[in-house]
Amino acid sequence: MNVETIVSDVKGAVEPYVAxxxxxxxLSFETLKQANSIVIDGVQGLVKTNLDAGKGLYSAAQSSYEKIKLDGIKAVAAKPVAYLPEGKTLVISAYKDTVTIVTKTGEELYGVVKKGFGDVSAKLTGSTTLSGEVKKAKATVRKTAKKATGAAKKATAQ
Incomplete structure (x- = not known):
């Protein structure tokens, strides 16, 4: 055996792994891009929700303070609860929106990562079908089967 034969054999064996x-x-890069997009959208939604709630709470506190200044200390001492800012609904709404956004983002992220992992696994094992292609193929088979069943029913009815 000469060196050229050995090099060509090794090269032929390694090239499929390199590909x-x-x-x-x-595939990993594309998955990370999709995941990054989902995370950024989720974080932006959280920031917007909580910023809006913070602005609302600040506004309520400011109006409560102005009311205290107008009415005086005696009125506040007589009925202190009347001068508390109305922010309960804002806080509860912001919390519910935060939970919704985090849940939705987590579900989307899980789906993207699961699909990406499946695609990478399929590529490494040499499978030619990726998760998206499998779903498309199944849908096509179902449609074709429905059409064939309908055509068979028509043919037997005639």
Whole structure:
């Protein structure tokens, strides 16, 4: 055996792994881009929700303070509860919105990561079907089966 034969054999054996590696890197990068987009949208939603709630609470506190200044200390001492800012609904609403946003973002992120992991696994094992292609194929098969069943019923009815 000469060196050229050994090099060409090794090169032929390694090239498929290099190609798979490049595909895995590409798929991983695409998955990370999608995940990044989902996380950024979720964080922006959280910031907006909580910023709006903070502005509302500040406004309520400011109006309560102005009311205290107008009415005086005696009125506040007589009925202190009347001068508390009305922020309970804002806080509860912000909390509910936060939970909704975090839950939705988590579910979307889980779906993207699961799909990406499945695609990478399929690429590494040499499977030619990726998760999206499998779903499309199943849908096509179902549609074709429904059409065939309908056509068979028509044919037997005639």
């Amino acid at each position: 798979k590696g490049q595909d895995v890197v590409t």
